[in-house]
Amino acid sequence: MWLSKKSKPRTWEAPEIELDKVPAHVAIIMDGNGRWAKQRGLPRVAGHHSGMKNVKKITMAANDIGVKVLTMYAFSTENWKRPKDEVEFLMKLPQEFFPLEIEELIQNNVRIRMTGWKEGLPDYTLKAIEGAIERTKDNTGLILNFALNYGGRKEIIAGVQDMLQDAHNGILKPDELDEAKFSSYMLTSDLPDPDLLIRTSGELRLSNFLLWQLAYSELWFTDAYWPDFTEDLFMQAIAEFQRRARRYGGV
Numbered sequence: 001m002w003l004s005k006k007s008k009p010r011t012w013e014a015p016e017i018e019l020d021k022v023p024a025h026v027a028i029i030m031d032g033n034g035r036w037a038k039q040r041g042l043p044r045v046a047g048h049h050s051g052m053k054n055v056k057k058i059t060m061a062a063n064d065i066g067v068k069v070l071t072m073y074a075f076s077t078e079n080w081k082r083p084k085d086e087v088e089f090l091m092k093l094p095q096e097f098f099p100l101e102i103e104e105l106i107q108n109n110v111r112i113r114m115t116g117w118k119e120g121l122p123d124y125t126l127k128a129i130e131g132a133i134e135r136t137k138d139n140t141g142l143i144l145n146f147a148l149n150y151g152g153r154k155e156i157i158a159g160v161q162d163m164l165q166d167a168h169n170g171i172l173k174p175d176e177l178d179e180a181k182f183s184s185y186m187l188t189s190d191l192p193d194p195d196l197l198i199r200t201s202g203e204l205r206l207s208n209f210l211l212w213q214l215a216y217s218e219l220w221f222t223d224a225y226w227p228d229f230t231e232d233l234f235m236q237a238i239a240e241f242q243r244r245a246r247r248y249g250g251v
């Protein structure tokens with residue numbers, strides 16, 4: 001079993017994971033942070049803060065078993081509608097996250113990436129993210145891809161606008177448009193589609209996340225709130241993915 005450098009002694013018992021059948025791309029909707037806090041009589045932002053501290057733990061577990069891309073839904077285009085103070089708190093998390101975690105991520109050859117619109121993000125948020133992207137741009141290990149200020153329908157509309165522009169300029173002809181060509185206009189054109197989507201907190205919705213890319217992904221849900229999402233639960237999702245692949249794999 002692969003171990004992240006500087007790994008703490010494993011405290012979780014991984015169900016039998018077949019290392020040669022690990023999903024290349026796992027996407028996670030990290031939901032339930034506010035309810036986690038409410039359950040404890042804490043302010044919602046305490047849940048977001050606890051959720052932030054869970055990101056690196058799950059990233060290292062994914063890295064340990066050889067996941068290639070981990071996409072984490074951190075902030076949707078709809079989240080701007082939240083109370084101003086909550087949005088301001090959320091926008092400060094990247095600059096808090098990196099000083100805490102960047103060294104171990106770099107030691108484990110993790111590359112940071114962002115999927116979403118930079119427009120509208122506060123300068124301090126962007127500076128933190130762009131700094132981490134720059135510091136990890138030559139790493140060749142797991143890609144930790146933060147979906148930030150991201151919306152699936154916005155992504156599709158923006159892609160179609162680019163296609164129409166290319167068609168108008170004679171770069172794209174109607175009979176050239178197929179699924180591969182359409183995918184090349186998405187923000188994730190350089191990534192494989194997610195093999196597995198995990199959503200925490202018991203919600204059974206996609207919430208405008210990777211709508212094009214999740215067409216063939218396995219969906220796995222847990223009632224656990226994100227701050228309570230453990231490596232054990234992550235490995236349970238991977239094991240279930242592998243069971244389904246065995247059951248439905250091939251024809």
Ligand SMILES: CCc1cc(N2CCCCCC2)n2ncc(-c3ccc(F)cc3)c2n1
Pocket residue numbers: 030033048049051052053055073074075090091092093094097098112128129132146148226
């Ligand atoms: C900007 C909103 C937000 C919210 C958030 N939460 C709150 C909701 C989801 C649960 C996790 C904790 N986290 N956690 C890490 C980041 C982060 C994002 C980009 C980056 F480059 C480094 C870290 C983060 N960003």
